[in-house]
Amino acid sequence: MAKHNELGKKGEALAREFLQQKGYRIVETNWHYDKDEIDLIAWHGDTLVIVEVKTLSTDYFGAPEEAVNRNKETLLIRATEAYLEEKNLDCESRFDIVAIVMNEKGTRINHIEEAFFPE
8 A cells, every 4th residue: 555545544543533532423434426535424413524534744735624625625515415315314514624744743633623615
């Protein structure tokens, strides 16, 4: 596995643990719709939370959350609509980002609730 893929998997595992400690109930990991993927799907109370996890080894070129651009948001919205339809859910939902910088100096996690909104 490529080094960046390993870092991404570690980041997703760390994000799962982090969210669970905050009371989130993870119901899906790496859920696929067509070519789109949702990293984590969780319940937080009565709200379905769609989570994009971004992990970098440095923030020298920018924070991990900056990699979630409008195109990525559109793909997540499309996958979420498919998930809601497949599971026959009619509920409140939101989009969060868990941005992680992980390197030999340590690990920094930034959880951004309601990171973006569908148009």
